[in-house]
Amino acid sequence: MTVLACVIERAERVRVVEYPTPEPGKGQVAVDVAYGGICGSDLHYFHDGAAGEFVIREPLIPGHEIVGTVAAFGAGVVGLEPGSPVAVHPAQVCGSCVDCLGGNPQLCSSSRYLGSAAHFPHVQGGFTERLVVTANRIFPLPDGMSLRRAALAEPFSVAFHAVRRAGDVVGRTVLVTGAGPIGCLTVAALRQADAGTILVSDLTDAALQNAKLMGADVLLRADQADTQWPEQVDLAIEASGTGPGLNTCIRTVRRAGRIVQVGILPPGTTEVIGNAIVNKEIELLGSWRFHLEFSAAIDLLATEINAEPLISHEFRLQEAERAFRSAADRLSCKVLLNIGASAN
Structure with a gap:
């Protein structure tokens, strides 16, 4: 079994390729990805082959604004049901450094962020049909919140x-x-x-x-x-x-x-x-990314803030190159990849 993923190989070179379907291990959750939002850093990887000082040195699956549904989970994971809508926290922090212990996990020097070339091997991202992460990075959506709106949770x-x-x-x-x-x-x-x-x-x-x-x-x-x-x-x-x-x-x-x-x-x-x-x-x-605010941000989007009008375009995964070029257009705002939303 295989899944499709968007891969940036170098500047101006993006392809949609097949990968073996990942399976969750102990303490992990597999998510069938519905939407992935294109961020400014994703655009830099696409246009420049780098985001700031982080240079692509191997094919990189971008994407860190990820929502979808629970597909499966490994041993030790409780409180989740297959098919449940969730948002994925993009950062895996160490939890033991001075910044994590001091209440600033967003500054963790060991952080592994989805779709990032900051480390080598790179941290592969979420522009793929199935993503596996640790269970602590899975945030169930409030009742009635659409996956499309939840795609704005990370930004x-x-x-x-x-x-x-x-x-x-x-x-x-x-x-x-x-x-x-x-x-x-x-x-x-x-x-x-x-x-x-x-x-x-x-x-x-x-x-x-x-x-x-x-x-x-x-x-x-x-x-x-x-x-x-x-x-x-x-x-x-x-x-x-x-x-x-x-x-x-x-x-x-x-x-x-x-x-x-x-x-x-x-x-x-x-x-x-x-x-x-x-x-x-x-x-x-x-102000560097975020960490502890993710849950509160999801709740605010679900109850008080309708940011969905900022979504200007939506493209299928197979149209990834068109999506990246559209996101770079100043007439666009938030551009989404529809990776599997039609099935949800």
């Missing part, structure tokens, strides 16, 4: 973690630079957390309209000279992953304000207006 967790890094946002004026999927989901998380005025900047009207759907109050075109930027904001969350976006945050945030960098910047050195960080006493915080 929303990234945004949710960034907003938590920002601290108390109640009533605050917040600028979000970048209205891609993470930026838009950051807006949704800010709105749910009772932020005050939310301003969003981007280069395209289509992206800004997506941010408006999630609750943005003020839309700013970053590429237009006549754009009326605010004099200052209380907080800024940089989600574009660009130097200009970060510098906009530095210029715009008030003295003693805070900036959270959640967008992944290009590899190497990024030029910033560093003296403004000093003379304004700005706090600049990084």
